[in-house]
Amino acid sequence: MFTQDFKAQPYWWDRSAPPTEQTTELPKKVDVLIIGAGYTGLHAAIQTARGSRHTLVIDAEHAGWGCSTRNGGQVSNSIKPSFSELEKTHGKDMAFAIHKEGEHSLKFTGDFIREENLDCSYAEVGCFHAAHNSAQYDKLARALDYQVPGLEHDAYMIPRSEQHFELGTDTYFGGAIFPQHASVDPAAYHKGLMGKARDAGASIISCCAAENINRDKSGFSVKTSKGTVQADKVIIATNGYTGSLTPRLQRRVIPIGSYVIATEPVAKELMDKLMPKDRIVSDTRKVVYYYRPSPDRSRIIFGGRVSLRESNPRFSAPKLHQSLTQIFPELEHTKISHSWMGFVAFTFDSLMHVGAEDGLHYAMGYCGSGVGMAGYLGMRMGQQVLGLEQGQTPFNDIKFQTRPLYTGKPWFLAPSLMYYRFMDSLNI
Numbered sequence: 001m002f003t004q005d006f007k008a009q010p011y012w013w014d015r016s017a018p019p020t021e022q023t024t025e026l027p028k029k030v031d032v033l034i035i036g037a038g039y040t041g042l043h044a045a046i047q048t049a050r051g052s053r054h055t056l057v058i059d060a061e062h063a064g065w066g067c068s069t070r071n072g073g074q075v076s077n078s079i080k081p082s083f084s085e086l087e088k089t090h091g092k093d094m095a096f097a098i099h100k101e102g103e104h105s106l107k108f109t110g111d112f113i114r115e116e117n118l119d120c121s122y123a124e125v126g127c128f129h130a131a132h133n134s135a136q137y138d139k140l141a142r143a144l145d146y147q148v149p150g151l152e153h154d155a156y157m158i159p160r161s162e163q164h165f166e167l168g169t170d171t172y173f174g175g176a177i178f179p180q181h182a183s184v185d186p187a188a189y190h191k192g193l194m195g196k197a198r199d200a201g202a203s204i205i206s207c208c209a210a211e212n213i214n215r216d217k218s219g220f221s222v223k224t225s226k227g228t229v230q231a232d233k234v235i236i237a238t239n240g241y242t243g244s245l246t247p248r249l250q251r252r253v254i255p256i257g258s259y260v261i262a263t264e265p266v267a268k269e270l271m272d273k274l275m276p277k278d279r280i281v282s283d284t285r286k287v288v289y290y291y292r293p294s295p296d297r298s299r300i301i302f303g304g305r306v307s308l309r310e311s312n313p314r315f316s317a318p319k320l321h322q323s324l325t326q327i328f329p330e331l332e333h334t335k336i337s338h339s340w341m342g343f344v345a346f347t348f349d350s351l352m353h354v355g356a357e358d359g360l361h362y363a364m365g366y367c368g369s370g371v372g373m374a375g376y377l378g379m380r381m382g383q384q385v386l387g388l389e390q391g392q393t394p395f396n397d398i399k400f401q402t403r404p405l406y407t408g409k410p411w412f413l414a415p416s417l418m419y420y421r422f423m424d425s426l427n428i
């Protein structure tokens, strides 16, 4: 099952090793303090530092330790609810604005990586969104037929009879292609962002947990594990790791474990057969699987949500391997070289949120699709801190909901997940 050199850590860390702690001393005072050094925090930092604000980014672990170096590297437009669902709850104009932001986030990410010359294997390979039964295929086709004026897209359907040109499996009933979606090496992207933030003058300090935030006359006084720092503005960029530091935000995000494995290298001929177009893949199941080839096409990176409590990647790996081989039986004897997990942040309305509460700025709640959106909203939040009008996004105007009795520990997830698995097993 496991290779001899198996690692219980992200495959991406082989190419981009986590930064080792630098002995940067905590400054006494900064203009902007950013808590969380993932895509959200670093893109905010790039804006504020380029805007000549003295910027400090801190992370409780090493910079990038959160989702931003653990994800599947699938870059999509990130909006989960459909246009019609959003229209019902928020009206037509807001539904339009939200979906437009999804498009903007995807374009922003590709443009930023290209313009800033980030070496992170970004490729517009397109997404194959696979239907796990024929009803889901029909549903996908109907959704693509309805093109909202101004949100037209070039997605198209692939019937089951042509599926093998996209993906070497009979498991699915065809699916939809979204040509603009992309793949990236997430840790290499993160490493590039750290370089850009530092080049702009920001400091990044790892292993420095924010423990307490106090408002005072001149702004904020933030106690950290390395001392206290004064800041005019504070940005919270903690997403799925949002904790008791910001209880109000903690009550609004639902941390859910997401799990990934990497296979050992497979033969080129086999990869050509299984993933002939190097697409990123997701499916229509409620408990979704997402997978793709590694940037060098040697391995398959396969992710999904398999458990709520499991934190040992050695336990989650066999379950993912079993799911992988249901899709690709050819991989039955292919071993697992890496297995890891991380916490994504879901929200009660399945949307991401940006705002300022009690003077603290935040962006979070990417619902498992933050590779593009986290950076985009981090950038917008940085602009907001600079007082720039273009920083405003529709996500500023949407109420960030919580539920009575919810304090940040999702006790209700176990029954929901069981229900979703059951529905998937019924194949509906």
Ligand SMILES: Cc1cc2nc3c(=O)[nH]c(=O)nc-3n(C[C@H](O)[C@H](O)[C@H](O)COP(=O)(O)OP(=O)(O)OC[C@H]3O[C@@H](n4cnc5c(N)ncnc54)[C@H](O)[C@@H]3O)c2cc1C
Pocket (backbone or CB within 6 Å): 035, 036, 037, 038, 039, 040, 041, 058, 059, 060, 061, 062, 063, 064, 065, 066, 067, 068, 069, 070, 071, 072, 073, 074, 075, 076, 208, 209, 210, 211, 237, 238, 239, 240, 241, 242, 243, 245, 258, 259, 260, 290, 303, 340, 341, 342, 343, 344, 364, 366, 367, 368, 369, 370, 371, 372, 374
């Ligand atoms: C396994 C997995 C697979 C995923 N796959 C995809 C995918 O393919 N496509 C996609 O679009 N999205 C994916 N995502 C989601 C995506 O990675 C995230 O939405 C995105 O990285 C969030 O970035 P962030 O900067 O907001 O948060 P993170 O990168 O999680 O950073 C938050 C940081 O805050 C720090 N922190 C928390 N509390 C404190 C504190 N008190 N003091 C200091 N620091 C603190 C944490 O240590 C952490 O490093 C995946 C996530 C996971 C876990």
